[in-house]
Amino acid sequence: MSTRPCPICKKPRSEEFTPFCSSRCRDRDLAQWFNDGYAVPGEPAAPEDIAKED
Template identity: 50%
Template structure:
């Protein structure tokens, strides 16, 4: 178990020390920047490509 003296990992956005309240980020701004990257598909989780139902031929 970690205690209060164990150094935290740095913020994945800016590299500053992480703040417990916004963990793993250092601030609400870095948290929102990260969320924006997910929304804009900068970050993606690889998977199988699917064809949306409205693009199928004949139906």
């Protein structure tokens, strides 16, 4: 059974940092989310709709 590589650098995954190989790759992935490097597909939410949910 083969395991998938780290999604950031393609090295073998580490059990400690799954699905990444290291804390560096894990942190790089998190930074992508914080900096809008990734996005979940869907219609953009209008600011007034977000305010109604609170």
